Amino acid sequence: MVHVLLLQWAKKISMGSIVPEGLEDFTLESDEVELWVQIKSKRDGLFSQNQADKYLQIVKEKSNSTLKNSKPIKELLILEQPCSNLEEKFTDDIFDSEHCIFVSKAPENESVKLLVEQLDVAKIIANGIVSDLYMLVADCSQKNAKLNYANRQKISSNSVEGIINTVLSYSDFSLIDKAILNRAIKLIRFDTSDPNVNFYKGVKARPRHISSGLALFQNSKIKELTSNLASKKKCLICGPSGAGKSALLWSTVFQSFDTYRWFELCSTTTVQDLNSIFEFISSRSPSRKYPIAIAFDEINTQNYEVWNLCLQHFMDIDDLYIVGSIRAEDRYLINNLGDIYIHELSLDKETAEFIWRNLLKSKSTDWQHWQEPFNNSKELMLEYIHILTQGNRLSDLISDQIKARETQERNHELAIVRVSSEISSYGGEIDAAKLQETLSISPQETSLALKRLLDEHLVHENRKGVLGGLHDIRSNALSEACHDGIIFHKHDSLMTGIMCATNETLPFIVYSVFKGIEYNEREPLVNELAKLLSVNNESSFWVGILKGLGLVTLEQSVNLLISKLEKYQVRRSIWNTVSMFANANIEPPKLDDNRHWQSVIDCLADYKNESHKDYRLICLEFLDKNTKYPKLTSLEDSSELLSCFIPFYKDSLFPTNFDIDVVKASDSDGNKVSDLANFLLVAYQISPSFSQSIVEKLGGNDVLLNLYQSQSSWLSKPKLIDNGKHGVTVGSNIHFIGDDDVQSDFNTLAVENCEVLIALSPQADAAECRVVWPNGESVKVGEHSYHDKNMPRENIHAKDKVAWNVAFQKIMNSKASLERSTDYAIAIQDCLNKSEKLFRSFSEQWIKGKSINRKNQFADQFNEIITKVNELNYSEEVENHQQFNSQNQATEVDRLTGAISGLLSNLSNRMGKVTPGARCKSEAVYAGDLAQDFLAQRTLRIWSFISSPPIEEINKLAKRIEDVSFILHEMDQDPSPNKIANIVKTAKKGPLGGGIPAAARFCKDSADRKLRKLLASLKNELALKEHYIEFEIREIEAKDTIYWPPVEISILIKMDNILEQASYIDIVIDSAKNILGQDWVYSLTPLVKGAIVPSMSIKPAFNMPLPYPNLDFSNDWKNDSKYTFFESVYQSCFQLCLSSIQSLSLIVAVRDLSALTEDEGETIDKLKHTFKYNLELIEKFIEENDLEDLAEISDFIHERWNEMVEQSEAFSKGEEINKPVYLGAKSYLEGQVTEEVQLQGVYGLALLQSELELK
Structure with a gap:
């Protein structure tokens, strides 16, 4: 249609007006004739003569069925592919031609060629004119669809001339040429390739890498991005450095190359280039049929204004699309983010696995799986590649960034990077305010420098005001690049960084620094840390340094313990267990006739007899004599600093001139005696006499105990007993009040009470706590007192002491593990597979009654696996300060080696010893426990580190062990020779390798039958x-x-x-x-x-x-x-009314209602409200349902309430009560049912029965 218009404009054919009727139909009208034309096209191949005739017939039928005018009508067919027997030529004048079918194979190209010849313009201008003509035709066709025949819009040569003049008027050829020549914008090409072997070592993705197949086509991401580009027109790929933003962008361009005319906006483009870019786009005339799309890779702080201005200019241009990529940290540079689709991107598992497979194929990595390096990379591409290949790309990039700063003399930025990178390489963080003050840089200069560094990923703001590193690998590379070893030394930056470190990470920094220093070279650094303490009197800084040195001490002790474990050939799989007894106060249990455990005992004795160097003590000895310790005025600060002096060994670390104002600390707002207790527990760990001196400063033991009672709810007056079970005992009881909301866990309440009591009483050897009735008797269920506690002091530890033990354990776990978790996963998988096959063979012979000489037949194979398993261990490495600071943080530790060892060395041995007539319940339960233990190992994180996790093998093994458990249970239930013979007989009938499952089914069916028989006898007996x-x-x-x-x-x-x-x-x-x-x-x-x-x-x-x-x-x-x-409502209301009365009765018997604690007062108010609310519900239920026979229930409740009130008044006067209200509850718990309790039961059942009848 457009080509016909241009032929008319160029006077190649007769003039007339075109009336577009649709995408393929139009009418060409002249004064003498109307041409009804249909255009047909196909992707490839020829049109047959029959097809052409058929299409022409359709046009004729359409013209015949339409209202005619006085002009004659001629039907034409134009084909855009060759037709057999027709010449591929468009006639000069279709009005006068005798032909009805014409061929025009490439009308758009012919149109462009015609315009170039007629106008003598560049091809790009001609293309723009053609695009605008297509838009004109489409717009006119759309309007005609809604108009009647007489009002149809027509296109004449004048319209064509107008569009041509318009395009020529705004087409400044010099600006268009400038845009191309300056490489501000360029055509994207995928017809070149680049098989760069270093692509996966950090080369930036470009179109040539996509066409070479080097980048992963992330199909889901491409589909999502393409869809949003089509609907929202403006898209931005956002993610951290190296996340694959460029690869995704160019992959998306590649996949949609046939949909849009793609151009690249170069990253070097400046604002000065924009006019030429806008002119270039206008000259290309984006249209619905020929939309234009622009790709802008790597938007950054230098060119972001180009993106913002382009978006502003392109906002109202139809059929123009734009997609860009930007680092996550730079997205704040973009205007109107709400109008842009943001595609968040990070290194994902799909990409990580793809890269690993390519590197493994090219032998560029020795990692056997991708998951562990992926986890360790923190989803950063460059770090991931570095871990896989140990390549140089990362350090090269970092060096370039540092050299650029050195050349530009950006000294403040370099100073910040030196300190932050050195500290970040040890897992630490920097307090930005401290850093600014230490480096003597003004706030304004610091802010500007940090903004640049953050923009370029040289530092990372972990949270507001706190600087860290993106990854320790990158931090190490930065530290290497910015320290020359001549003028700028790492050690200087380290010591500066220690002074600026955050309180939370300082201990871990100190610990990490010493890990890289030989033992005989450590004391000089300890001396330097002592000098820092001498000039800093902040308690938090002292805590950080001393805690760090404490971790260093523990780490050296762990290394000593490991050397002893290796000396005594203790298997690695139990190292973590053995380390639990490394504390000087914990002795391992004695196991008779166990030579392996005896080796453990000998190892621990040797370890404890060694002298242990404590770096905290060394640091204190290095302190200048005039050093002033921090002055402490809060319990929290005092406890934290004191905890740094808890001795690990025999030497006390407590400094004699320590300044703690305990009186002021204990009187601080919000402090309770229970808060003081933790401080005193820590003090006792350092020295009992020190703890006693603090108590005396605070008024003495009696004062503190009385104060504790006055601040605590439901607690009796504490007292000291000289001749308790464990010596001097401090005790205080918890008054039972029968309210689960207040006293839901008596065990926890009793333990917490004992901890406070013994902390406040340094002279005590134990603490005692009982849950009692008002008369002082222990609360019993039947004849048993379940909640009474009498705890010796050695069983009560300060939480900070526990924290040191946990730290020791975590260091041990980390060091006992293999270096790579992937290696462990591969090794243990092999052991699992072998164990499953071996135990299958062993158990099949066992169940079929074959004689098994375990020492000969299976011993070698069992021992081979056990030996291998014993040398394996796995635990998550301690990588950051959070793992040390959290006592309760769950870390995945090795239980699989113990399960395999238990299977082959314990269960199999016990199975072999089962004989007819012998009970084997413990063996059955152990097998069940082992099966459960194996099943729990299916979710281990390490299985993600290998391609084929042994989940099926674990399931098979667990099922077989469970089957063995079933068999052992049945043998225990019926150990007769006849039963065992039947089990063996059933197993022999089973298929090959299926003896155990067959026997287990037989045993389970036999047990089920027996149970059903018993239940039937119970049912029959009761039926009689x-x-x-x-x-x-x-x-x-x-x-x-x-x-x-x-x-x-x-x-x-x-x-x-x-x-x-x-x-x-x-x-x-x-x-x-x-x-x-x-x-x-x-x-x-x-x-x-x-x-x-x-x-x-x-x-x-x-x-x-x-x-x-x-x-x-x-x-x-x-x-x-x-x-x-059926859930009863009113029976429950009845019980709540009575329990509220009983609780109040218990309270008034032991508490002065005029001197209640806040919690006690709130409890009484709550109980009163509960009583009133539930009584109203009961009375309303009785009244609304005319249940007059239940009215006495309301009377009964009122009587109990009044009785409690009267007894409360009597208690307040000191009168003795013979039969307190709570006595019924006491009798019931102890197994005695009184008449009153029976009456309560009857009333409750009456309410329940009424509810059932009314439902």
Whole structure:
């Protein structure tokens, strides 16, 4: 259509007006005739004559069916591919031609050629004119679709002339040429290749790398980016250095090369080039059929204004698209981010694996898997490549950045980089404010320098005001590049950095520095640190240095211990366990007839007899005599600094002239006696006499104990006992108040109480705490007091002492491991595979009753694997200060070696010793525990470091061990020779290698049958008494259970009226205890008219007089039961009313209501509210449902309340109460059911029955 317009304009054919009817149809009107034209095209191949005739016939049919005018109509067909028997030529005048079918193979090219000839213009200008004409035709066709025949819009040669003049008017050829010549913008080409072998060592991605297949086509990312580019027109790829931004950008361009006309906006483009760029784009005339897309790779601080201005200029231009890439740290430079689609990018696993495979294929890396180096790279591409190849690309890039600063004399930036890179290489952080002050740089100059350094990734702002490194590899490269060893020395920067380091990372910095120094060269550095302490009286700085030296001391002790472990040939797999006994106060247990453990005991004795160098003590000895220790005025600071002096060995580190104002510290706002307790525990670790002196300064032991009681809720008056079980004992009891919200965990409360008591009493050898009734008797369940504590001092440690032990353990774990976790994963996988095959063979022979001479037949193979396993160990390395600072941080440690060793050396040995008639419950439970242990190893992080994790082997091994557990359980249940013979017989009938599974199924079926038989006998026995029950059974998930078969049973007691038939429960429980005994876990629950009532569920108690309520029944069984559950509301309200009264009764018996703590007052208010709220619900329920026979329940509650109030007044007057309200609860817990308790039960059942009837 456009070509026909241009032919008319060039007077090559007769003039007429074109009326676009669609993309392929138009009408050409002259004064004499109308031409109805259809255009047909195809991608390749010829049109046949039949196809052409068919298309022409369609045009004729359309013209015949349309309303005619007076002009004659001629139908034409124009083909854009050759047609058989037709000449590939467009006739000079289609109006006069006798032909009806014409061929024009490349009309657009012909149009451009025609314009160049007619106008003598550059091809680029002609292209622009053609593009604008296509836009004109499309716009006119769209409008005509909505207009009637008479009002159709037409295009004449005048319209063509207007567009040509417009394009020529704004096309400044000199500016267009300038844009090309200055390389501000250029055509993107993928027809060149670059098989650069160094591409994966850090070469920046370019189009030639894409066409060479070097960069990974991230299909999902390309699809996402392409889709958003099409819909949003403006896209920005954002990510850290080396994340693959350029590779993604050029891969996206490559994949959409046929969709857009692509041009590259060069990274060297400046604002001065923009006019020529805008003119260039305008001359290309972007259109819907020929859209233009611009790629701008590597937007940075030098060229970001080019991007911003381009986006502003291109905002309203249709069919123009732009995509760029920028570092994450530079995105703040971009204007109107809300209008741009941001594609966040980082080095992902897909790319990491692709690169590793290519490097492995080219033998450029010796890593056997990509995951571990990927994890260690922190998802930074350059660091990842460096770890894989140990290449030079990273250091070369860093050196160039440093040299550029040296050339430009950006000295402030260099000074900052020297200090920050040196500290970051040791895993530390820099306080920016301290750095600015230490380097004597003005705030303005510091801010400007940091902005440049942050922009170029030479420092990283970990958080506001804190500087760190992107990665220790990059930090090391920076440190090497900016220290020449002549004028600028690393050591000088290190000492400066230590003074500027953050408090949190200073200990780890000191620890990391010493790791690289030989033992005999360490003391000079300790001396320098002492000099820094001498001129700095901030307690946080002292804590950082001394904690760091403490870690250095522990690390040297770990190395000494390892040398002893190697000397005594203690297997590596138990090094972590042995290290737990390295503390001088912890002795290993004695294991008779175990020569391997005896080696451990000898090793530890040798280790403890060695002299241990403590670098904290050395540092204190180096201090100048005039050094003033930090003055401490808070408990927190005092405890933290004191913890640095806790002795690891026999020497005390406490400085005699230490200045602690404990009186002021303890009186600080918000401090409690419990806060003082941790400080005193630390002080006791240093010296008992020192702790005692602090107590005396604070008024003495009695003063502190009384103060502690006054600040604590529900605590009795503490007192000292001279002749306690462990010597002098300080004790204080917790008053039981029966409120789970306040006293939910008595064990924790009692331990915490003991910790405070013994801290406040340096003269005590132990601390005692009991949970008691108001009369002083221990709270018992049946005959047992479960919550009483009597703890010797050696079992109570300061948290800071524990922290040092944890640090020692973490260092040990790290050093006992193989250097690469990938190597461990590969080695242990081999051991697992061999263990699975070997144990399969061993267990098959065992179950089939074959004689196994373990010492000869399997010993060598077992020992070979065990020996290999014993030399393996795995633990996550301590890489940063957070891992040292967190006592509870979970680190993945090796349990797999122990499981394999236990399988081959323990379980197999115990299996071989099982004989007919002998019990083997412990062996069965151990096997179940071992199976569970193996299954837990399926989620280890190390499996991500190898390509084929042995998950299937672990599952097979665990299943076989579980099967062995089943067999052993059945042998224990029935150890008769006949039973064992049947098990062996069944195993022999199994398929090859399937003896164990066949025997396990037989044992499980046999146990299930026995259980079903017992349950049937229980059901029949009760039916004879006209009591009826149902059963629900479910598997116990824990594989180390003692129950066989491993199931839990729900016994459901059928009832019609729970109030009248509640006595059934006692009858059923007696029968169940006689028949089932203690061999299974089971509960008994009413089933009232098809609904389970979980509030009445109980479990039998064999060592207590009364069963206990099964409070978790609803949660445990609701998803597994076929019955509905009825949750009582008003029975619960009744119980809450009574429990509130009982709790208040317990409180008023032991507390002066005029001298309550804040917590105690809040508890009383809460109990009163609970009582009132639930009583109102009960009374409303009775009234609304006309339950007059239940009115006495309300009266009963009021009576109990009034009785409690009267007793409260009597207690306040000091009068003695013969029968306090709480006595019923006490009697019930101890197994005695009083008349009042029975009455409470009846009233509760009455409410429950009413609810059931009304549901």
